[in-house]
Amino acid sequence: MSEPRLFKAIPLKGLQAFEAVGRCGSVTAAALELKVSPGAISQQIRKIESFLGVTLLERNGRTAELTLWGRLYHQEISKGFEHFAIAERMLERARNENALVLSALSSVVNKWIGRRIFDWQALHPDAHVRIIGRDKEPRMGFDEIDFRISYGSDVLQHEHYSELFRDWVVPACSPALIQKRAPSAFELFDYPLLHVEWERHFTPYPSWADLAAKVGVTLKETAPGLSFTLSSSAIDAAVNKRGIVLAQMSMIADELEAQTLVIPIDIRLPLRESYFLAWDRSALQKPHGAAFRDWLLAISRQQARMSAPP
Secondary structure, eight states: OHHHHHHHHSOHHHHHHHHHHHHHSSHHHHHHHHTSOHHHHHHHHHHHHHHHTSOOEEEETTEEEEOHHHHHHHHHHHHHHHHHHHHHHHHHHHHHSSSEEEEEOHHHIIIIIHHHHHHHHHHOTTOOEEEEEOSSOOOBTTBSOSEEEEEGGGGGGSSSEEEEEOOEEEEEBOHHHHTTOOOOTTGGGGSOEEEEOOOTTSOOOOOHHHHHHHHTOOOOSSOOSEEESSHHHHHHHHHTTSOEEEEEGGGOHHHHHHTSSBOSSOOOEEOSSOEEEEEOGGGGGSTTHHHHHHHHHHHHHHHHHHHSOO
16 A cells, blocks of 8 residues: 555655766756756755655765665666656557658748748648747658748658749738838838848848848948847737738738738749658558649649749
């Protein structure tokens, strides 16, 4: 009767903290992994030590090492955490066995495919699709991913892929910002400018300097304004009347229809690279897998026509 009560009484957060310290090698590293402060880790381990009645960590200033008892205890509890990880992977595989799992860049999920996927569901109500917003490229065949929407040369990491579309950007803003005026290309630069600056491993996003050069405006080398690494965040700021953004045409269709954004002047610049669809070969053997790929390619051809200048 005592053993079940003993197990229930174990401070589970302390157990997690101690396992992380033993595996990561330090309190600081464990705190980073668990996204808490080093002080919180130390506090949780003290609870475990108090519960067990032994010292698990030998503390010396800012450093801490596992004691003999700590090493013995960690060796045993780490087996349990390995079983937790195995159980999680088994559950993930079971969830994805019949589902189509699509991974895409966060902004693409938020502003493009996350909106268009409802058209697919209307055509295939019995299909199950999971969408994962993730900027890091998955490993096809290792990660539980069937399809991936990548940008540019990142797609070369995958074996099977096809081009989707080349997007274009256009000035866009809230109608309230321009107060129903139609500013000229020169007057655009008098408004607050919102910048998109992608992570460095991508080719640069079209800039206001690029647009200024196209229309013949002399612009300071570094135009003032807010910068965003996510295209979707910059678009949201424009909807909230914070300035004018060079927005991807694929990402503002709903805002244009709802008139929360307008295009004050239709001057478009192309992205330097295209979006691509990659897939794991086994995904095409799943129910609806081949049809899903064909649908993504079809809506991308439509998007290419809508994004390009009229």
